[in-house]
Amino acid sequence: MRSGFFLAVPSIFSWSKILKYLMRDPHEIAYRVEKRRIRRGFLIDGVKVLCEITYHPRLKNLSVAILNNVVCSDSIRAQLTDFISDWFDLDQDLSTFYEMAQTDPILHSVVKKQAGLRLVGIPDLFEALVWEIVGQEITVNFALSLKNSFIQKFGQTIQYQDKTYWIFPDPETVAQADKETLLGLKLTNHKAEYLLDISQKLARGEMTKEHYCQFDNFEDAEKDMTKIRGIGPWTANCILMRCIKQGDAFPMNDVGLLNGIKTLEKSDQKPSKEKMLQLKKRWGNWCSYAVFYIWNNFY
DNA sequence: CACCAGGACTCGG
DNA sequence: CCGAGTCATGGT
Known part of the structure; x- marks a missing residue:
């Protein structure tokens, strides 16, 4: 059936x-x-x-x-x-983003190369938090492997036609774990504590996606989100980009973004903070799309 | 061995 | 508010 x-x-x-x-x-x-x-x-x-x-x-x-x-x-x-x-x-209607990108020296080639790519989000707040905290300061590949072990440790499965499908874990399940279990996944001490803390907050209803969706500008949302231990400006902006869908979210100091822009501009050094502030203004509500496209341009 | 990878925290000034 | 030091995994 x-x-x-x-x-x-x-x-x-x-x-x-x-x-x-x-x-x-x-x-x-x-x-x-x-x-x-x-x-x-x-x-x-x-x-x-x-x-x-x-x-x-x-x-x-x-x-x-x-x-x-x-x-x-x-x-x-x-x-x-x-x-x-x-x-x-x-x-989301991307036509104005594509119009803007057409005359933008950085985005021009990027949008051409990846025409039709949508910003692949992380709809579940817990999953977004886990992904971004696990991914702090390590390579994407290492982060991906840590995420998989995390799912296998705490997630449930569905068996279907000889294959196993994993369900992303609940915060309630992770909240009951002890720190050693998380350390066993090769997470650092800090990250293990952050994740336990945040799982408990979600399980108790002290953090909700609806709460962060209320803010109409990303600065207020970022300010509120970074109150939580383990969430700095980079993590907050990544979550606003991929879970809360704030178009103007912009992880300005992100290494991958800085290196991407450096390569696209054929420069020998990463863009300055002033340059990044200019770009933020220039890309406005399409910052999150610009970042997502640049991240994936070199993969 | 050094350095980097889609950082955050604390603490001194 | 800002800079330096600390944390601490894995690939090159």
Whole structure:
């Protein structure tokens, strides 16, 4: 028994570019990409749901099918719709970004090369926090491998046709762990403490995505978010970019961003702070897209 | 061995 | 507010 639904796709949209991004880690277990389809497991209203997303170019839509034996209730459908729309940023019109990029010396080639890539978000606040905190000051590849061990340590699984699908852990589960368990994943002392602390805050309802979505400018949201131990300016901006979807979020000191701009400008040194402030102003509400495109331009 | 990788904290000034 | 020192994994 299969059940599912469809989601319309915006005009500037490249499934291939999205899949390429999603396949940057061959060992990724938060989802699985196979034959141009994405499968991902969820825990929705206490029920394990395995869904498969397929792109239909002619119909310009995505089909979302539930593979395991679960009826697609209105609630499940609504939550999957929210998640997937957020994941691939389906509700955003990129035309003004592309217009701006056309005459922008840095973005021009980047947008051309990655035409149709959407800002791949991290819809779940806990997952975004884990990813960004784990990723502090290490290479992306190392961060990806740590994230996978984290999921395998705390996540539940769905078995389907001889394959295992992992569900990203709940904060409640991680909140009950002891620090040694996290240290065993090769996280540093600091990161283990940050993650325990934040899991407990989420589990107790002291941190919610809705709260951070209330701010209408990113400065206020950043200021509020950096009150939390373990969240500095870089982490706050990354979460605002990829989870809260603040267009003007801009991790200005990010090493990858600085190196990317350096390469694009064929310069022998990283851009200055003044230069970065100029770019922030120039890119305005499209800063987050600019950053995401630059990050992925050299992969 | 040094240095870097999509940083954050504390503390002294 | 800012700079230096500290933390501490893994690849090159």
